[in-house]
Amino acid sequence: MQVEEPGRVFREAWIAGVRRHYPGExxxxxxxxxxxxxxxxxxxxxxxxxQVRQFVATAEGATAKxxxxxxxxxxxxCWIAQIFKHFPDPKPSYVVDWPDMPDWQQETDAxxxxxxxxxxxTVR
Numbered sequence: 001m002q003v004e005e006p007g008r009v010f011r012e013a014w015i016a017g018v019r020r021h022y023p024g025e026x027x028x029x030x031x032x033x034x035x036x037x038x039x040x041x042x043x044x045x046x047x048x049x050x051q052v053r054q055f056v057a058t059a060e061g062a063t064a065k066x067x068x069x070x071x072x073x074x075x076x077x078c079w080i081a082q083i084f085k086h087f088p089d090p091k092p093s094y095v096v097d098w099p100d101m102p103d104w105q106q107e108t109d110a111x112x113x114x115x116x117x118x119x120x121x122t123v124r
Contacts, residue, residue, distance in 0.1 A: 010048060023104060057120070
């Protein structure tokens, strides 16, 4: 399935996850609308969406057997690679490994994977 704006789909899933899991009021940048999202972040969102799409397609439905943690880890690792692509020396908090991520971010990343996975299953 080709999505017209895969980065926007990713971003909307991120915002929904942040609103669902973030404790308290999220930082404005976490929930900024697509139009206010920096270009590097738009490109990264589209790239990670595509990586998840390809992973789900290649697995031919077997991703349904992955745990939420495995799904979230995949999104997190793909995102970290994008951070390194766009920032030669990122702040350590931007590239923190899965076990050190806050729970809300782990849950949000898992939600993103599952959102894309579900979207793709509707076309089969």
